[in-house]
Amino acid sequence: MTAPVTSPRNWVVTRVQNSSSALDQAFAEGLTGHVFTAREGKTVTLACGRRAVEFTSCSYLGLETHPALLNAAVASIGRVGVHFASARTRMRTDDLDVLERNLCAVYGGASVTAFTSVGNVHLGLLPLLGAGYLPSYPVARDGVTFFLDRTAHASIQVLRGVLEQLGPVRRFDSEDPESLPGLLRDGEPGRTPVALVDGVGSMGGLVNVASLAAAVEKAGGYLYVDDAHGVSTMGRHGAGYAYEVLGGSLPDHVILAGSLSKGFGGQGGFCALRSDADTRLLRRFGNPLIFGGPLSLPMISANRASSELHLDGTVARLQEELWANVRLFDERTGHQLVNAGVTSPVRGAMFPTEEDALAATRRLSLADILVTPAFYPTVERGHGLVRFAVSALHSAAEIERAARALAGDHPERAA
Structure with missing residues (x-):
């Protein structure tokens, strides 16, 4: 993608010209940009009728x-x-x-x-x-x-x-x-x-x-x-x-x-x-x-x-559930992800190439786990990151499934 010849060099031109087609590819493959029609807990029903567990929403306590x-x-x-x-x-x-x-x-x-x-x-x-x-x-x-x-x-x-x-x-x-x-x-x-x-x-x-x-x-x-x-x-x-x-x-x-x-x-x-x-x-x-x-x-x-x-204390109780899930996620992913051990509900799997990140997102999608794939300018140019937003509403089974799919185990679509 190139900017018009008359465009001055500025941050918009730099961002557009340095971005790759990785995000477009993720949209084309249905790996992001999901449309849902209903949800229950962290399980969403997509417009195509498929049900999946989302790790994309940043509502970390499930209050919505x-x-x-x-x-x-x-x-x-x-x-x-x-x-x-x-x-x-x-x-x-x-x-x-x-x-x-x-x-x-x-x-x-x-x-x-x-x-x-x-x-x-x-x-x-x-x-x-x-x-x-x-x-x-x-x-x-x-x-x-x-x-x-x-x-x-x-x-x-x-x-x-x-x-x-x-x-x-x-x-x-x-x-x-x-x-x-x-x-x-x-x-x-x-x-x-x-x-x-x-x-x-x-x-x-x-x-x-x-x-x-x-x-x-x-x-x-x-x-x-x-x-x-x-x-x-x-x-x-x-x-x-x-x-x-x-x-x-x-x-x-x-x-x-x-x-x-x-x-x-x-x-x-x-x-x-x-x-x-x-x-x-x-x-x-x-x-x-x-x-x-x-x-x-x-x-x-x-x-x-x-x-x-x-x-009234409700949020304090939900925080306990959130951090318990975050600790479980770190344990199941071997404490290898971005932010492992950190008091943040965000976890990221960083990959040296954009294609590696896309491949991981595909594995997760096959297991009906929806995540956020990120590329430049969100992360360093040429790299890719798969972001997990962990919530108090995630079940232990959902966290286990996400960890296995990220590692490449059981990539088949979940029942």
Whole structure:
């Protein structure tokens, strides 16, 4: 695939030109892009009538099928309908206020705002942070320098052009403990550093947010953590990986973004800020909140119900089931996968070639195990990864079957 001759060299051109046909092949063979018509637990019925076990959904606790969320969504439809076509700043349902109050409790009194997606959190919050308008996060007179982790999610990477309107953007490698501290030492003293990282990696890895937070604090800056894949999976109230490793509190120099669409079991994203003054400014000037549509009303109510399960101990019990399944998966795969032994619900089988990854995905599919095959730019060019999203809902038998199929045992279609 080639770009038009007149195209300037940019990240879009680089991404498209460096990508292979491996993902297209996976779609063509029916190894990804599945369409399902029903599900029970982790078993889905595909449009062709075939039944299979999925390891693709990032709903790590299975909350999206919990009766409390289902009942809340249905009741909301009868009470207020499916949608209200107005920005939340103009009018909102009462369940949104309850949801945000509950999230404030989950995050120890931090001030929380819900968005339609984590990407919209970044788009709404980072420009205000970079421009120095959030009251609790002042910046130097010369502005900010953004330090963007190379492993940060694409929803942050794609905003580089927006961020560069506010200050320089530097890249660093969170896997190298000296990368960010070195850049901070050599940085511009007249600017406030803002480091942008993930918490739990979507394809593997845990970012050492505690050490990065310490380095940024020493430099007088801020750490912005997108913990989309960590939310709900750790902590007594499911505050998530980053919040827990930071001591079960939100430090003054840390801003947390999280997802309501993964472990939380609902839909949307949120941010946790230091004070209500920051939140008022965000809700007044955050672009997606002012000019974008709201969450659907049933999903707001489902999110509210999930937040109550976070506070009443249900989520803590589901976490135990999740981590038991993760330990079993590691045991059955010989502790050889990406993230083995790590407190992440994501496991990956990395292969030296894309064809090897496709072959593994075929074996799994033959055993009626559905996974996520990933290629460049998600992983290093030329390599392939098969991702497993482990859930509290997976049975021991389903985990055993997936492990055997990955190893090449019993590739025949399951009964």
